[in-house]
Amino acid sequence: MKLIILEQYDQVSEWAAKYVRNKILLFNPGPERYFTLGLPTGKPLLEQTTSYHTSSVIKRICYGDDRAVGLPRDHPESYHSFMWNNFFKYIDIRAENVHILDGNAADLPSECQAFEKKIQDAGGIELFVGGIGPDGHIAFNEPGSSLVSRTRVKTLAMDTIQANARFFDGDLSKVPTMALTVGVGTVMEAKEVMILITGGHKAFALYKAIEEGVNHMWTVSAFQQHPQTLFVCDEDATLELRVKTVKYFKGMMHVHNKLVDPLPGSLKKN
Amino acid sequence: MPSNGSVSDAPITQFINCRILKEHTLQREDLWVRDGRILDPEKLFFDEQGYADRQLDCGGAILAPGFIDVQLNGGYGVDFSTPSEDPGAGVAFVAKKILEHGVTSFCPTLVTSPPSVYHKVLPEVKVQSGGVHGAGVLGVHLEGPFISLEKKGAHPEQFLRTFGGSGGVNPLLEVYGGLDNVSMVTLAPELAGSQSVVEELSQRGVTVSLGHSVANLSQAEEAVQQGASFITHLFNAMLPFHHRDPGIVGLLTSNRIPAGRSVFYGMIADGIHTNPAALRIAHRAHPAGLVLVTDAIMAMGLPPGRHTLGQQVIEIQGLHAYVAGNTLTSSPVPNQLTFDSRILNVFWGLGTTTLSGSIATMDMCVRHFQQASGCSVPEALEAASLHPAQLLGISHQKGSLEYGCDADLVLMDDQMVLEATYISGVEVWRK
Numbered sequence: 001m002k003l004i005i006l007e008q009y010d011q012v013s014e015w016a017a018k019y020v021r022n023k024i025l026l027f028n029p030g031p032e033r034y035f036t037l038g039l040p041t042g043k044p045l046l047e048q049t050t051s052y053h054t055s056s057v058i059k060r061i062c063y064g065d066d067r068a069v070g071l072p073r074d075h076p077e078s079y080h081s082f083m084w085n086n087f088f089k090y091i092d093i094r095a096e097n098v099h100i101l102d103g104n105a106a107d108l109p110s111e112c113q114a115f116e117k118k119i120q121d122a123g124g125i126e127l128f129v130g131g132i133g134p135d136g137h138i139a140f141n142e143p144g145s146s147l148v149s150r151t152r153v154k155t156l157a158m159d160t161i162q163a164n165a166r167f168f169d170g171d172l173s174k175v176p177t178m179a180l181t182v183g184v185g186t187v188m189e190a191k192e193v194m195i196l197i198t199g200g201h202k203a204f205a206l207y208k209a210i211e212e213g214v215n216h217m218w219t220v221s222a223f224q225q226h227p228q229t230l231f232v233c234d235e236d237a238t239l240e241l242r243v244k245t246v247k248y249f250k251g252m253m254h255v256h257n258k259l260v261d262p263l264p265g266s267l268k269k270n
Numbered sequence: 271m272p273s274n275g276s277v278s279d280a281p282i283t284q285f286i287n288c289r290i291l292k293e294h295t296l297q298r299e300d301l302w303v304r305d306g307r308i309l310d311p312e313k314l315f316f317d318e319q320g321y322a323d324r325q326l327d328c329g330g331a332i333l334a335p336g337f338i339d340v341q342l343n344g345g346y347g348v349d350f351s352t353p354s355e356d357p358g359a360g361v362a363f364v365a366k367k368i369l370e371h372g373v374t375s376f377c378p379t380l381v382t383s384p385p386s387v388y389h390k391v392l393p394e395v396k397v398q399s400g401g402v403h404g405a406g407v408l409g410v411h412l413e414g415p416f417i418s419l420e421k422k423g424a425h426p427e428q429f430l431r432t433f434g435g436s437g438g439v440n441p442l443l444e445v446y447g448g449l450d451n452v453s454m455v456t457l458a459p460e461l462a463g464s465q466s467v468v469e470e471l472s473q474r475g476v477t478v479s480l481g482h483s484v485a486n487l488s489q490a491e492e493a494v495q496q497g498a499s500f501i502t503h504l505f506n507a508m509l510p511f512h513h514r515d516p517g518i519v520g521l522l523t524s525n526r527i528p529a530g531r532s533v534f535y536g537m538i539a540d541g542i543h544t545n546p547a548a549l550r551i552a553h554r555a556h557p558a559g560l561v562l563v564t565d566a567i568m569a570m571g572l573p574p575g576r577h578t579l580g581q582q583v584i585e586i587q588g589l590h591a592y593v594a595g596n597t598l599t600s601s602p603v604p605n606q607l608t609f610d611s612r613i614l615n616v617f618w619g620l621g622t623t624t625l626s627g628s629i630a631t632m633d634m635c636v637r638h639f640q641q642a643s644g645c646s647v648p649e650a651l652e653a654a655s656l657h658p659a660q661l662l663g664i665s666h667q668k669g670s671l672e673y674g675c676d677a678d679l680v681l682m683d684d685q686m687v688l689e690a691t692y693i694s695g696v697e698v699w700r701k
Contacts, residue, residue: 084315089300089315092321095320
């Protein structure tokens, strides 16, 4: 695991965006070689990535991974609307290269299986970028989710429903209670995982994720067993970590920052 | 195919790198157009898996709905109220020229004229869509002849009329020859028999405007209750505001307007017809109702000198247009004292000082309104697009950049100087 600690939210977004940009450029994508990106929401990343994109960098398959069941596609709080307004409309990705779980599908289990198959057919996810919840969940894999789970329908925890009520005028009855989500196992199969964590309210989850053991009550901890994990966080998110951990990783920043240096011209595609 | 064939084969244009006027602000968004209408890109992306055929880079400019002028008497030597061989050609000529001012739709206006003129001209001026050939004609604005003698302004006295006793629109049908292609009528509500006229015109979908009138506030309010919804060039050709009887001006803050309805008012913001302080009073009292109009006359676009307007002769000096007469100065009008560096000389001697329409262009009016009132750029732009569209009941189609509206657009810089005009998504003028 690499733990990248930056001062604030904006710097986290910027660092992550540059990292993604470099990864895509190094991958050298083309019409026959797509870079597959997995994204549950991830607002910090999206805001900065849009300012870093050049017309050809992000034309890649993009997997939106969690979807509330029963929410109409054009509801302003739907994942589709969110991704359109915060990401897709700023880049020139083609719709046929975007795969989002459809919470309105007639047969939800088949929809989930089909999604898993699409990932396989695309050659797997190169980079999965996500955040974590205060309860340590990744995508909608809430506490108690199997660490080898696959894409499936999940019932949402009361906490999550209450947290989301603000998007539905505070009316709990309007908040979706179920969601489709990629499983922990699904994400573990990505070649690389990057988790963005900002804010003091996530600090305890970060502590549980990296300083305690692998535990299905804090599903992000599963990535301790992934060969290529990157956590990017701000100072506030480190508040529950040991001073020793923080110092250790801050001490490596001069090396880690090389990952986001602009690439030499010869490697850049236009 | 960038469009999903099952929905449409039409090409899609994406205006990029622009700030669009939407939800009363300037937003950094792209504008998508297909089939002459504004397209919802999210639906295009998810439902049709479509994308743009071509992108137009706006260079960071402001993209706003095209202007709508509901009071335009002519221009460039053409006077809509003077019968000619081919009135339709005259309207078409002006319609093409006003694209340069950002006007994409307008109401050709006829001032008080004898029935023969109406019978000749009206059938030739048809409602039609705009395009490369010129701005769209929304319908004719008939300003007169059912107006007040005392407030005739530059209208010829001998052709003024009253409604007679019969009630209903028959007197109008007689004078005008018909109401086809008519979108607005300006009349004086204090004239006997006006109530049934206002009511019937409104029911027929014709916008009724109050103007050239000495009506008091209650007469004006009654007319609004019968269906009147506009005030022709506020302050001009009506009784001045008085604190015990605000007259027509009082409609701006009247509490006797029927629920769900609004009174709009035209303002000629050329710096001459209305003192900027008066413009600000009106704007602050009722900002949502302000509709910018040019009331431009045939001399608009022409050099200084003498010209004919309807049955009258007028004289141009700088941005001022006066009724020409052969007596020395009659009653002075306060705003003759507006000192404007564009005036060649102050006009005292040779004619009257009754104002006679303006020669400012719509884009000049928008800029002047913004400067004089200190309002925001979106507000100034809406006064020339959204508000006239709302007045005419066409805001689901014109005057707005909402999805589904016609893509009649103007491109301009931050000073609201125009760079290009589009109708139905097609460029019809560029600087």
